[in-house]
Amino acid sequence: MPEHLLDIRVERKTFAATTVLKNIHLQLQPRETVSLLGPSGCGKSTLLRIVAGLEKDFQGELRNTAGEVAFVFQEPRLMPWLTVEQNIGFSADSHYDKTWVAQLIEEVGLGGFAQALPKALSGGMAQRVAIARGLYSRPQVLLLDEPFSAVDAFTRMKLQDLLLQLAERHAIALLLVTHDVDEALYLSDRVLVMDNRPSSIRQELAVELPHPRDRRDPLLARLKALSLTELQRAHVI
Amino acid sequence: MTSKSNNLPAPLALPAPRRLSAAWQLRLKGLALPVLIILLLEWVVRIGWLPSYQMPAPSEVALTLGDLAEGGLWKHISASLLRVLLGFAIGASLALVFAAWVGLSREAEAYLEPTFAGLRSIPSLAWVPLLLLWLGIDETSKIVLIAIGAFFPVYLNGVAAIRDIDRKLVEVGQMYGFSRRRLVRRILLPAALPGLFTGLRSGMSLAWMFLVAAELIAATKGLGYLLSDGRETSRPDIVLAAIIVLALLGKLSDGILAALEKRFLAWRDTFNGQSAED
Amino acid sequence: MKPTFRFPNLRYLLSACALALSLQPVAQAAETPPAEVHLDYAYYSPVSLVLKHFGFLEQALPQTKVSWVLSQGSNRSLEYLNSGGVDFASSASLAAVLSRANGSPIKSVYVYSRAEWTALVVRKDSPYKTVADLKGKKIAATKGTDPYLFTLRSLQQAGLTKDDVELVHLQHPDGRTALEKGDVDAWAGLDPHMAASEVQAGSRLLYRNTNFNSYGVVSVTDTYAKEHPHTIETVLSAYEKAREWAVKNPDELAKLLAAESGLPLEVAKLQLSRTDLSSPQLTAKDVLASKAAAPILVSEELVRRGVNVDQVIDQLIDTGFKETVARE
Numbered sequence: 001m002p003e004h005l006l007d008i009r010v011e012r013k014t015f016a017a018t019t020v021l022k023n024i025h026l027q028l029q030p031r032e033t034v035s036l037l038g039p040s041g042c043g044k045s046t047l048l049r050i051v052a053g054l055e056k057d058f059q060g061e062l063r064n065t066a067g068e069v070a071f072v073f074q075e076p077r078l079m080p081w082l083t084v085e086q087n088i089g090f091s092a093d094s095h096y097d098k099t100w101v102a103q104l105i106e107e108v109g110l111g112g113f114a115q116a117l118p119k120a121l122s123g124g125m126a127q128r129v130a131i132a133r134g135l136y137s138r139p140q141v142l143l144l145d146e147p148f149s150a151v152d153a154f155t156r157m158k159l160q161d162l163l164l165q166l167a168e169r170h171a172i173a174l175l176l177v178t179h180d181v182d183e184a185l186y187l188s189d190r191v192l193v194m195d196n197r198p199s200s201i202r203q204e205l206a207v208e209l210p211h212p213r214d215r216r217d218p219l220l221a222r223l224k225a226l227s228l229t230e231l232q233r234a235h236v237i
Numbered sequence: 238m239t240s241k242s243n244n245l246p247a248p249l250a251l252p253a254p255r256r257l258s259a260a261w262q263l264r265l266k267g268l269a270l271p272v273l274i275i276l277l278l279e280w281v282v283r284i285g286w287l288p289s290y291q292m293p294a295p296s297e298v299a300l301t302l303g304d305l306a307e308g309g310l311w312k313h314i315s316a317s318l319l320r321v322l323l324g325f326a327i328g329a330s331l332a333l334v335f336a337a338w339v340g341l342s343r344e345a346e347a348y349l350e351p352t353f354a355g356l357r358s359i360p361s362l363a364w365v366p367l368l369l370l371w372l373g374i375d376e377t378s379k380i381v382l383i384a385i386g387a388f389f390p391v392y393l394n395g396v397a398a399i400r401d402i403d404r405k406l407v408e409v410g411q412m413y414g415f416s417r418r419r420l421v422r423r424i425l426l427p428a429a430l431p432g433l434f435t436g437l438r439s440g441m442s443l444a445w446m447f448l449v450a451a452e453l454i455a456a457t458k459g460l461g462y463l464l465s466d467g468r469e470t471s472r473p474d475i476v477l478a479a480i481i482v483l484a485l486l487g488k489l490s491d492g493i494l495a496a497l498e499k500r501f502l503a504w505r506d507t508f509n510g511q512s513a514e515d
Numbered sequence: 516m517k518p519t520f521r522f523p524n525l526r527y528l529l530s531a532c533a534l535a536l537s538l539q540p541v542a543q544a545a546e547t548p549p550a551e552v553h554l555d556y557a558y559y560s561p562v563s564l565v566l567k568h569f570g571f572l573e574q575a576l577p578q579t580k581v582s583w584v585l586s587q588g589s590n591r592s593l594e595y596l597n598s599g600g601v602d603f604a605s606s607a608s609l610a611a612v613l614s615r616a617n618g619s620p621i622k623s624v625y626v627y628s629r630a631e632w633t634a635l636v637v638r639k640d641s642p643y644k645t646v647a648d649l650k651g652k653k654i655a656a657t658k659g660t661d662p663y664l665f666t667l668r669s670l671q672q673a674g675l676t677k678d679d680v681e682l683v684h685l686q687h688p689d690g691r692t693a694l695e696k697g698d699v700d701a702w703a704g705l706d707p708h709m710a711a712s713e714v715q716a717g718s719r720l721l722y723r724n725t726n727f728n729s730y731g732v733v734s735v736t737d738t739y740a741k742e743h744p745h746t747i748e749t750v751l752s753a754y755e756k757a758r759e760w761a762v763k764n765p766d767e768l769a770k771l772l773a774a775e776s777g778l779p780l781e782v783a784k785l786q787l788s789r790t791d792l793s794s795p796q797l798t799a800k801d802v803l804a805s806k807a808a809a810p811i812l813v814s815e816e817l818v819r820r821g822v823n824v825d826q827v828i829d830q831l832i833d834t835g836f837k838e839t840v841a842r843e
Contacts, residue, residue, distance in 0.1 A: 054412060077409050081427045081504040091413045093423065119506035290597065290618035304820070373698045374683060455689070457653070457681045465684055469590040469659030470817055471597060471614040 005030050005141055005173055008051055010060035013043070019198040020046055021058070026192070026201070028066075028141065033167065033174040035184035037227065038194030039236045044177045048145050051175065066173070070134035072144040076126035078118040078133075085114040088132045096136070104132040107166060124155035128162070135166060142167070144176045148183065157215075160187055164211055181227050185220050186213060193227060195234035203230045293474040301474040302481070305463075314482065316458040317448060320376070321490070324383025325444040329437060332388045336395025336436075340429075341421065357389045361447055365454055379451035386447030390439035398432020399425060431505060434498040438491055445487045460486075548578050549746055553601045555586040558707050558776040560605045560627045560731060561768060562792060566757035568771060575753050576746075587686050588705070590659035593734075596621060602739055603750060607661030608801070609729035609808050614659075615831045616818040622740045622833045623732040625751050626797055627758075630790040631725045633662040635669060636694060636704040639717035643701065646673040646722050652700035653681045655690035661729055662687070662703035668727045668811050677815055694718065710785040711778050729808060730801065740833065751836055755795065762792055797834045805832065 006028040013021040020043040036044040089096020108128040282294035372378035452461020467475030556563040586592035589606035596604035694702035712718040773783040809824040
């Protein structure tokens with residue numbers, strides 16, 4: 001059996017008096033794409049932050065054999081005083097690998113914008129830079145917290161395809177939090193449906209379709225129906 | 238300004254009518270009001286509505302400035318400039334250190350902020366007798382007074398700037414596992430720079446104010462000394478001349494800071510007073 | 516008066532009325548007592564203290580509100596005069612000349628004292644022996660006052676200019692403190708602070724010169740002299756009453772001076788010992804004395820270039836009131 005990259009078990013996670021997460025067990029395989037699907041406030045972002053090491057106060061265990069883990073936030077969170085190039089190489093201070101950064105810039109489709117400042121970028125472009133920044137450290141796992149919720153539908157579709165390309169090319173596993181059912185099904189190998197807090201994983205849907213997927217594929221539509229039913233049962237919708 | 242058209246024949250090489258660039262137009266607009274006031278004053282004093290022993294005519298002040306420039310004005314200017322720059326440097330540096338400390342550490346804030354808040358509310362002139370008593374009438378007391386003046390705006394703005402920093406940006410650094418020092422150097426300091434510059438400019442103008450207070454009390458040279466010279470010997474033209482030089486120097490030093498601000502903060506994405514490019 | 520309906524233009528009528536009314540004061544010869552009169556008093560003018568203490572002026576002008584302002588030196592009193600803060604200012608005569616030479620329209624009308632009230636003072640253990648020793652040193656002196664001008668004249672006599680020393684501008688009491696603390700090397704002193712420093716701190720008078728002391732005058736503005744000559748006479752009569760009391764009661768005068776200034780009796784006595792209150796009139800001799808002293812103002816560039824100081828002195832000194840003064 002292939003070694004899990006990530007094995008996370010959360011028995012309980014509370015914020016003040018509220019229990020947000022309960023009895024979560026999640027494993028991530030290499031090159032796998034997993035989505036956490038659920039309503040706002042159900043704790044899926046918290047779970048992601050626990051995996052990223054940004055939340056340390058929980059009852060449970062996190063086993064990480066992946067080494068490098070990178071995070072892409074909901075907002076691009078670029079340093080406004082740095083150029084695109086400097087932002088991508090941010091973790092390496094001023095001696096970042098220029099060639100690698102240049103390649104990443106090309107890969108995310110921002111050729112020619114290396115010296116641009118964040119104020120000159122649109123929302124979609126800024127998010128591309130954030131993704132490139134995530135890829136800089138050559139991670140094995142990329143964590144994404146609703147990465148495309150702030151852009152319009154068309155940009156979103158383009159960015160989803162870009163993400164898949166990059167994951168494929170660099171052999172990265174993706175753990176993605178989203179509230180968009182279509183997105184979850186389009187991108188993932190497994191979709192984990194979470195319910196209201198205190199939330200646990202209600203259902204796991206396997207999407208056995210090869211990439212590149214067709215958004216019009218009837219299997220996707222059937223799986224969407226299944227997810228919606230489950231979400232309804234969980235009184236999420 | 239002229240529209241290009243592709244299907245007209247190439248225009249004749251006539252000299253274009255002279256239009257002032259936008260920058261010069263802006264400067265002229267700014268000069269309009271002062272020039273108007275000066276002309277009005279000149280006329281009012283000439284016809285005698287204002288007595289010239291209380292309000293000398295601008296032309297007289299200009300003559301006095303000329304006389305002073307031939308004489309000891311430069312000595313006074315360099316004495317004042319030296320005091321301001323030294324005092325400002327000391328005050329601002331200390332303020333930056335304390336602002337960083339208080340901004341980053343709740344403990345430090347709990348201990349230090351109340352004391353600073355109290356000291357801050359002491360009016361400038363109240364410091365003068367105390368400093369004269371402790372440090373004498375020499376340069377030390379003057380420079381310390383100026384440093385005190387520069388300290389508080391820089392400190393206040395520095396703390397506010399650090400507290401104002403978007404937590405989201407700091408999280409990026411935390412996610413990368415940055416140490417405290419690295420967080421400060423790579424994220425906190427650059428992000429706080431806009432607020433710091435505001436503090437520096439405000440500190441500079443207060444430094445000039447405290448300089449005049451210091452020089453009015455016990456000085457042998459400087460622009461404040463010149464000011465009191467004019468006062469004590471019934472020379473209002475010298476008083477006005479000193480004020481004008483002070484204003485010019487103050488504007489110059491602020492202009493330098495503003496230029497630095499513009500250069501270092503070119504990345505800012507903020508409202509600049511215009512709704513659209515025009 | 517003009518019949519109202521003869522002129523069709525109302526505005527013309529009103530301005531004509533206004534003009535007629537404004538000419539009335541010039542037409543009238545008599546002057547009504549003013550509603551208020553503001554005077555200064557100073558520890559360097561003992562007679563002013565007597566005047567204030569006994570209320571002679573308040574008795575002479577019962578309809579008028581009399582107010583008093585403490586002056587810390589000639590520079591202050593002349594500033595108050597020029598800004599309208601006082602109607603009568605007590606200053607050194609040479610300081611008044613400087614003020615007039617720089618454009619202030621003032622007139623001196625009375626001599627409140629002739630004193631040796633200033634000298635160059637050093638600490639009791641100071642090594643300096645002559646004025647020339649002060650080259651390059653710090654001297655505290657209040658700009659625009661007699662001690663300042665005394666210093667300049669003494670320096671000139673020793674072959675120095677004001678640029679050869681460091682003149683620190685401090686008001687008289689602060690100058691004394693600076694000397695005694697050691698912040699300055701010498702101080703251009705003024706009584707009573709100078710006497711106090713001698714008595715209380717043992718300070719030494721490095722250089723004395725009665726000729727370099729100018730007499731003390733009471734001045735008013737030109738406008739005031741023109742508009743209120745009667746009031747000036749009343750004030751000067753009151754001053755005379757106070758002066759005569761001062762001359763007749765030296766011991767009480769010393770006690771009063773000590774009480775007002777907050778200094779010991781010994782200090783007051785020392786100051787009064789070098790104060791002459793006997794001749795309050797401004798005479799031609801005084802004009803000459805001022806003219807003899809004036810060149811220092813030009814040579815040290817305290818006045819604007821091209822000012823004729825002699826002419827200024829002629830305009831400044833008003834000997835006309837000596838009738839009032841002599842009468843008492």
